[in-house]
Amino acid sequence: MTAGSPDTTPDGALPRPRGGRMPRRERRVQLLESALEVFVAQGYHAAAMDDIAERAGVSKPVLYQHFPGKLDLYLALLDASCDTIIDGCREALASTTDNKDRVAATMKVFYSYVASEEGAFRLVFESDLTSEPDVRERVDRVTIECASMIADVIRTDTGLPDEASELLAVSLVGMAQVSARFWLAGGGGITQDDAAALIAGLAWRGIRGYPMTDDH
């Protein structure tokens, strides 16, 4: 009549063994990993601190000895994920000077980001805490920063005005993120590389012919 095995959780994610103590630094990263898994699977609001602690195989007070509160924990993970995509985008743009390759490389970065095992992209593209200004600011900053870097290229290579360059760049980012998310949700009808290449082709055909450009 009691629960059969106390090691099984309702949703199938088994907590780590209640192993003994651990160096502080190591414990911290383990807590971050556990928190990421829970936030990704359940969203911010549905995720309880109890869930995160249980997932890590510790009790709640230790969680609060490492992070002052739920929001701080979330922001730490969110910041890391934001940096991942922004840095990846920057590196892709810097990896070549051929704009067609730039588009392809950047698209690949978005697809890799979305496909990454941990699912951290959900914190950025599917956050359920957008009413919190700190979160909203970071989420928006991802699109704005990525778009801004792309807009620089567009502006210098085409001479379009600032606002138009920014809007075009935002469009490309939107195309990348939305298509990547739905490619992932669609299950593997198309391989990651094929999908990225297909959308990169669409983006490049759209952007390549812009007004002018005396560079070739």
Place this chain on the structure above:
Amino acid sequence: MTAGSPDTTPDGALPRPRGGRMPRRERRVQLLESALEVFVAQGYHAAAMDDIAERAGVSKPVLYQHFPGKLDLYLALLDASCDTIIDGCREALASTTDNKDRVAATMKVFYSYVASEEGAFRLVFESDLTSEPDVRERVDRVTIECASMIADVIRTDTGLPDEASELLAVSLVGMAQVSARFWLAGGGGITQDDAAALIAGLAWRGIRGYPMTDDH
């Protein structure tokens, strides 16, 4: 030094006068309007039923005499907003047989939707209740339905396989919705028509040359 007038709320939205009774049907639509304003301004979680009732100038029990719960109220508004954009998208696609015009018309629909006074698009594109399956299903359905209609055109006019057509269509939808949202947030640097035309141009240049098409 005390608050000047008790009619002013912190966020500047003034509640309707505590006017007397009202026919039931009329009261219902008024409650829906008030709820939309609050949900748009604050998001689902931050919006309290007290806020909605106060905004409507009634007390909470009245709200519960019209809607069984917070989620039902939200879903009613969400459904209406989903239908608005899906129907608009369908009509835009049916409004002409020239694909260039189709792209322009559809883009215009997205920009109008986002620019509409009530801001109902936020329930769809910026929902903070995606952990709720009922909400998730409706939000995803907007992109999927719009993309599906566009994919039909792409597939029949180019002969591309289903998966590729769908992914291209999703990309165009993503471009439209993300760029429209950031155009709105950017404040009026570009007029609505100019922005829609600019992005429509980008989309059309991208999609027009696809593999084949014996129609001209």
Place this chain on the structure above:
DNA sequence: CTGCACGCCGATCTTGACCTCCACGATGTT
């Protein structure tokens, strides 16, 4: 004039989630 029905409001209950207090056991020292 009087009784009735209807819709509305103030005040309250309860749930659930974030956040801390008292006992236990493992480790390093003498």
Place this chain on the structure above:
DNA sequence: AACATCGTGGAGGTCAAGATCGGCGTGCAG
């Protein structure tokens, strides 16, 4: 080998927000 110490664990407080009950005022039929 015995003791002090520090980290760990379970149980509990607080509070916000969704959801609900007895009284009140108003308009109408008789």
